[in-house]
Amino acid sequence: MENLKYIVEDKTIAQLLGVQNFNNKESAVLELVKNAYDANAKNLIISITKKEIIFKDDGIGMNEETIRKSWMHVGKSDKDYSIGTDENIRVLAGSKGIGRFALARLGENVSLHSKKKDCKPILWKTDWNKSILDFEENTNTSLDIGTIIEITNLRDNWTKKAIKDLVDYLSIMYNDNKMCITIESEKNKYSILQYFRKPQIGINYTSNIYLNYDSANMKLNCLIKSDEFKEDAKKYCPDINLSFNEQSVNINDELVGFKDIDYKDKALEDFLKDLGDFSAELYFSLKSSTEKDREAFLYKYKSLPDRYEKGVVLYRNSFSISSYEGTKDWLGFGKRSRKSPAAATHPTGAWRVRENQISGKVLIDKRENYMLQDLSNRQGINENDYYKLFLKIISIGINIFERYRQNIIRNINKKNKIDNADNVSKENNNMVEKIIKKPDILKNLSEKDTNLFINEIENIKKESDRNKQDKEDTENKYRYDVRILNVLATSGLKATSIAHELKNNRNNISVNYEYIVDALKTHNVWDILNSPECTEYIDENVPYLLESNYKVNKKILVFINTILDEVEKQNFEPVEQNIYNIFCEIKRKWCRDYAILNIDLDIDENMHFYTSIDILSVIFDNLILNSFQQNEERNKLTIKISVYKENNILKISYSDDGKGLQNKYKNDPNRILEVHETTRKNGHGLGMWIVNNTVLMTGGIINNIEGNNGFKINFEIGDRL
Incomplete structure (x- = not known):
């Protein structure tokens, strides 16, 4: 018998695992940023011109043995769970041994200069047809410990806007401060700062929802801090703390009857424990509030000076997972609000957070949440039963906030009904009635009567606006109710027809x-x-x-x-x-x-x-x-x-x-x-x-x-x- 091994052409590997494997050029750059991070670099400089991209880091570098046994071994990774100790520990981002092919996505030619401590500096070059290993002593390039990667014959046009988009992309994707990342172009220099680095209530958001899932006890802890409403709102919500709410729920109890998982021989309890601990920090705010709404619902802010608008991002340790960086509604806010479109004032319908009202981050761990597996192309997550359960647990936490906020809005809204009734009874339009009966008196109105007439016209306009709003509220309420009841009515009519037969x-x-x-x-x-x-x-x-x-x-x-x-x-x-x-x-x-x-x-x-x-x-x-x-x-x-x-x-x-x-x-x-x-x-x-x-x-x-x-x-x- 003879053991056989696959032989794959370099060009084919580069095409499949590089050019075709990354959704966009930004995700390819991110893969190389992760490589520098995993090399324990403290600094990474990315220089971009029309002709080339250069990555320079001060990490541990590579030697001849690393290139031969790891870099050139497709699918092999020598990376453990983490490097460093105590406060300097880093959970490594790579593990599949294919991230290096991001180079092929960016350009056709690559020169990699690297030096490891106490080793000769090396040079690795490729055009994806053949790869060459040489030693830096045979070249004119000098290098301290670390790695420099030069990519030429670029596949993309890196315009000023494209570079700015990359800066924004990395600020979302990178959620750590252990490595400083700088992007340099021909005219500009950018430091990558984490998007959620210093969240401030009243500046970036009005309500903070912190979720922490304890898998050992199958409990979800939810802590809400809010600054959405004015002080006056307290008199309409005497039994509600408007700035703080804390709840803990047993997820095993919550998910009785949950049908989305194929349990087979496994109990729900086993799924919940195997999923592992995770946390989330979400930020809620309305995009803006009209003067009318602020008066009606006692909102504190008309708008926020630096509102978070990037959506919810999923981070595995220090980096986001591509396709979950806030542009995709992976938590299904749109689906939830379409299923239950009731306004927060609806007396019986369940209000749901809209997709454009929430931002934030969900944090999982490479080891703790190993059941949430990356796809082989690292552009997403395998949406298995554990992923469905993961989403469901987060939605339970969001639902706690939704009930809390809707309870506040409903209580405040009671005053609007009372105020409207009082105003209608107070607004006696005597002058308007007189003028309707005798239009000629308009010519000889005194200043006092003129002011009365103007006030009454303004009151009529206000009442018209209120009636219009009441009409819209009523229509929305019954549109929501009728959608549900029509389904039941249709089923009932079918059943009645069969019963008569x-x-x-x-x-x-x-x-x-x-x-x-x-x-x-x-x-x-x-x-x-x-x-x-x-x-x-x-x-x-x-x-x-x-x-x-x-x-x-x-x-x-x-x-x-x-x-x-x-x-x-x-x-x-x-x-x-x-x-x-x-x-x-x-x-x-x-x-x-x-x-x-x-x-x-x-x-x-x-x-x-x-x-x-x-x-x-x-x-x-x-x-x-x-x-x-x-x-x-x-x-x-x-x-x-x-x-x-x-x-x-x-x-x-x-x-x-x-x-x-x-x-x-x-x-x-x-x-x-x-x-x-x-x-x-x-x-x-x-x-x-x-x-x-x-x-x-x-x-x-x-x-x-x-x-x-x-x-x-x-x-x-x-x-x-």
Whole structure:
């Protein structure tokens, strides 16, 4: 037997791993910057002219052995995890042994001069057809310890703008201060300074979100510092700290029902621990605020003097990963905001951070987060299950900030509704009415009346602007709600159509099982079919198959009854209703269809209230369905509903004796009211959102939710329909 090795032409390697391997010239330069950093250089100077690029560093340099055994060995790297000690430690950026081919991306000819301590200086030259190794003593070039790389016959035109773009690119990509990088052109000299080097609140951003993931305990710690709102905002948010918020969440609890990972034989807990620790520092700010918005929402800043606008950058130790340097929305802010486009003022919709409102950095480590693997071309990350989990954990942290900020905005926005109502009542346009009736009096208006007339015109304009804004807010709110409800309505219409078709077969569905069993007994085959030899295999076990079919038919009957009961026209007509009778009917239908349910009512039999049946049905069908789905493995579930009337409000207490809320909601139970919030694998997360929406629509409010010992919710229903 003979061992064979691949032989690849130098030109082909240079083409594949160099020219075609890098997205752009900037990423090729970055690869050579990483090489200097890994060589422990304290200084790197990059000189760029129209004819050549020169990299000069004062690193450890290379000798003949390094060139022969490492530099010329494709795919081999002699780099460990780090070099240096204590404060001077550097985590090495390279590891794949192909970064040197960035030279081929930049130019056709390369001369590399290098000297290692106590070694002869060497010269390596290539035109990518052949490579030559020589010693500097045979040339006229003198060199201290370090490396000089000269690249000629450049593949790109390095204009003044291209050089400035490179400076901006490296300031984002380089996140360290252990090596000073200078770029020199024919007329200019630039020092590379990290983009996020000295973040300042009120200068670069208005809110800072610091995330730290502890993989051993599977916890995400979130610390928010904010300076977005004026001091006056405190009186509208007495229970909220407007400048500081700290939360810690158990990610294992948070991700109950997370479907994006192919778990196979691995538990979620194993994924969470193997992912490793990481952190993020994100900076939120609005691009600008109008005078009107600053007055309405008490924003502190009209604009920021040096606002961060580069997006979120992913750093592996000292360098960003190409394609994750802020230009790509790799965290999916756009997708999140399209899925949930509600404004922060929306009473029930979930506001999401927009892509142009956030910047910052996410920090991972080469060893700690080894499951987040670079692609072979080092231009991205392998988007495996660990990467999906990584993104999800970050989105959980961002969601903490979104809920915190939306809670503040909603509270402040309450004053706007009150102010608008007060202003409308105060603005009596007497002069305008007089002039409309008698236009001629305009000619003889006194100075006082003229001023009154001007003020009234200004008030009319303000009121028109407010009405326009209210109209836009209402349109946005209902555009968001209708998108969700249209999906449900369409599904409901399809289901109703099917239910009507099945209605005529309802009797057959319910009794066919008994008829078939009786027929088999009449023909003396039932006992035979129940014998061991006939029931050995499930697919031949006729009694088992019939019983399974009977259970399915019972569910079909529940479906038919439920659909046909809910769509009758009179259910939507608001009239004075007997509340006790409505709840008795709700109880009858649920207990008829689900044997595990026991519903206790505490309601005055003579209580009347102006409402429509659909309002109560929507609220309590969703509440009862949630209770059932969370506890369907139980043999018995007791639900208690207490209703009493106070003025024009129904005060309601609903509870069950089930297992209560999932752990992720126990510290913040109001989260269950958010749209798409669910822990069920196939859940849509709309049930409690619909409950909240319906309650608010009537002029009511949800007062309290508890989930430690069973589930309990207290709320009010108004008569506004």
